[in-house]
Amino acid sequence: MIDNKKNHSNRYLKWILVLLLVNFILLLKYLLENKNIALLNPKGFVSNEQYRLILYSVGILLAIAIPALIVLYSVAWKYRESSTKANYSPDIKHGKFFVLKLWIIPSVFIFVLAFIMIPATHKLDPRKTVESDKAPMTIQVISLRWKWLFIYPEQGIATVNYVQIPIDTPIEFQLTADEAPMSSFWIPNLGGQLYAMTSHINRLNLMAEIPGDYPGSTPEITGAGFAGMRFTVRASSDQEFESWVDEVKRMPDSLAMSEYEELIKPSENNKMAFYSAYEDKLYETVIAKYISLGGHTH
Amino acid sequence: MKEMLLGKLDWHALPHEWFTIGGSIAFIAMGLMIVVILTWTKRWKWLWNEWLTSVDPKRIGIMYFIVGGFMLLRGGLDAIMIWLQQALSSGNSHGYLSADHFQQIFTAHGNIMVFFVAMAFIFGLINYIVPLQIGARDLASPFLNTLGFWLFVAGVIMVNMFFLLGGEYAATGWLAVAPLSGKEFSPGVGVDYWIWSLQVSGIGTTLGAINFIMTILKMRAPGMSLKKMPLFTWGSLCSMVMAATVFPLLTATLFLVFFDRFLGTHFFTTIGGGSPMLYTNLIWMWGHPEVYILMLPAFGIFSEVVSTFSRKPIASYMSAVLGMIGVSTLALLVWLHHFFTMGAGVNVNAFFGLMTMLIAIPTSVLVFNWTATMYKGRIKFETPMLWFLGFIAVFAIGGITGVMLAVPPADFQLHNSLFLVAHFHSTVIGGVLFGIFCGISYWFPKITGIKLNERIGKSAFWCWIIGFCLSFIPMYILGLMGASRRLDHYDSSTGWQPFYVIMLLGGLVIAAGVTLQIAQIIASFIQKKRLQDTTGDPWDGRTLEWSTLSPPPFYNFSIIPKVKTADAFWEMKKHDIEKQKFEDIHMPKNTATGIYISIFAFFAGFAFVWEIIWLAVLSIFGIIIVSIVRTFNEHTEYTLTAVEVQEIEEARHKKQIKISEKVSEFRDDYEMGVWDLIVYLYRFFLSFIRTKRWRTW
Ligand code: HEM
């Protein structure tokens, strides 16, 4: 009777394990095949590097975690009370090197990871211009409540909630904010985020490699309109970019100081806007504003 | 004139939206019900004398559990509301909550779960178990302990107060990031409620921590050197040392936020020389250690449980202790990993990334140590052990993703995404909450004298595991898809909605688990006779708490045990204990001072929220005067003579024998399942009404 029940639970366990394994494989398959998973389908140089780092670190960590978990659960199962095969010896002395092993095994894995992490941190310094044959381009970004203003100092145009960039050209986004709480500038397909805050310029260097439209947002909470504070990035060829710039230059609106004063008033779910010109030194004025108010730059 | 009397308070502060009205009604109804029941059963005096003014850490521990339990339901309801909104709010649909209200809910959810659930249970367990484990009769300062508890209660009331007055809580996220939490961007009283609920309860935590450090260092039984201290006590010591280190920092930071909002200073504002980045640093210098303050006692609990249920001493005691000390030391040096993305230099980022990764080493040592402890043991799979096994799987996921987040460039992509949210829920649910459940099911027989129902307990466990997977695996995937945290609305083109729906379903499965846990407790009390623990040692325990009766007498031990090894009680059971003579016992007297001070502290906080100056001044004076009066009271202890102890012990002994005789008949009874419970309650209810038993109740 009792034996019967035990066999039963044994079989039960096997099915659970099989089920788990199948699910795990299905999950992996899903993750690898689904093109909708932005971080696993990088479209730019930086996001590609970051993707590889994510893979390496998962790999190294699973290499220690999976065996460790298998050992833990098999030991737990093997030495269960109802098992007749396992022998119970509470006074067992662990070998001389037991404690040493306890500490050294995880250390090895963590140090391997650290050896990857430290150079990668230097290589992927967001302030560093991405290497490319083409000359880098600067875009100034002002985070407002609740929209993003993009200023193209080299092209002389400005946009709201939309930014177009040429592929294979290193872009430096210079992030700041005006009359807005700290926000974060993130384009999952192109690469990781950095905070945008008043009286401060944070430089985020990215480079798109594959043309397409990519969503951007602030993952840092900024108040009521935060979820609608989204923008679109269009990565296109040089020619398309040039013709887009020309098109914007012919747009009727321009961003003089008076319009800017209007723009920085809080508003939610803003549409895209395009300005053929903007107030001279707008970005510098915004930064200076906070310094004159006693803020400090770094 | 009105301004002077009532500050900013006016008619608009009264509840007028559905959620504040609903919340107010719920709270008032609950309060009224308690008042009615207490009056009906004439229990007011009993409640005041035996419980509210008690300085017995066991009673205070139980009160922590009760408050924490209610707050778990409250925070859980918030969680379901958050997920319901997110499951609905895709594309053209905007769900059923405004953005502002949604943001208040997740802020309250975070605060309540961390401060008023996890902290409550951890402090409850420390209160109940640590004195027993170290063979002490009371605490170094029982008064500080009650004061800490009542300040915590004041914080709980403050965090729920906005339902009744003000109608808004902070909408800033649980750490009220600057400058969003400044007056400029959050003009309402929500952030003020946030400040004062954390301020009042945080000061309570500091006091409690100091008390427990002193207790553990000074009041151990003879022979118990630090190297022979039970591991839960070690975990608690590490945790309390961290708390005493970082909570004062929280207090100071909160004062600065308060100054910014109340006096118009510029510590963290965007203008006037303020630095929001300074706030981010300060709050995380406290915030990261805080999560480990919760985790270390849980590590201790698992160490005890693995060793007891494997019937083996921990494989390497020194490694376990050093592991916990290592974790708590490193945890003080990693706060910057919460904002790699603020733009610090690469070397700073790399340093903090490295420090964070190093934490994984002592953590893994603990896990390997538990494995080695089970090796060649004889493992009983009862619910505490199940929680341990569940913890390992879930916490492993949390640890792996934590180390991934510690790689700065990877964190640039994962920071503030749902991946991060899934990471910390893996650690907080898998580590802290499962640890608490493990500890409660392990020590429940000690606390109540009744073992918990295993059948329902196991179903509850599986609901938690399945619910967790359903909720958080989709959350990891959403994070990888680029979904950021705290969204009250998203575009339908993202394709995220199905995942949010699955998350909501998972949340409901977890809610079923919580319901089952409540059912489990009820069923255990119904089958009390069957589950009674008459020995005081239901699991064949190893540490001193099992050497006394269940529940222990109010003085814990009639004779203070002498300790020879780390598994003191295990050793004692092997050798016959010689009978010793009873002696006089000094016990602390009950006191209501902690309650009075907390009432004043509550009103001080409340007054600052609404800028009612006279009330604030009055309350602060109240605190000072009550404290001064207390210091002049020299009769805070009384003596229980040896004869009285003997009488109590003998009476208890007789009772115990009687119970054991009665109980043996019930031992083989059938253990209730959920369905049996429902049938039982239904019948009970019917007979209750038919026989009009409520009249004589
Ligand atoms: C091996 C252990 C762990 C590592 C390496 C680790 C690492 C990290 C990192 C790097 C972050 C910041 C991510 C970001 O904001 O981008 C983080 C966030 C967090 N972790 Fe962990 N963690 C570990 C264990 C824990 C434990 C044990 C807890 C709680 C008991 C915990 C709770 C949290 C919380 C609450 C947050 C997020 C807070 C917020 O942003 O609101 N972590 N963790």
Ligand SMILES: [Cu+2]
């Ligand atoms: Cu942290």
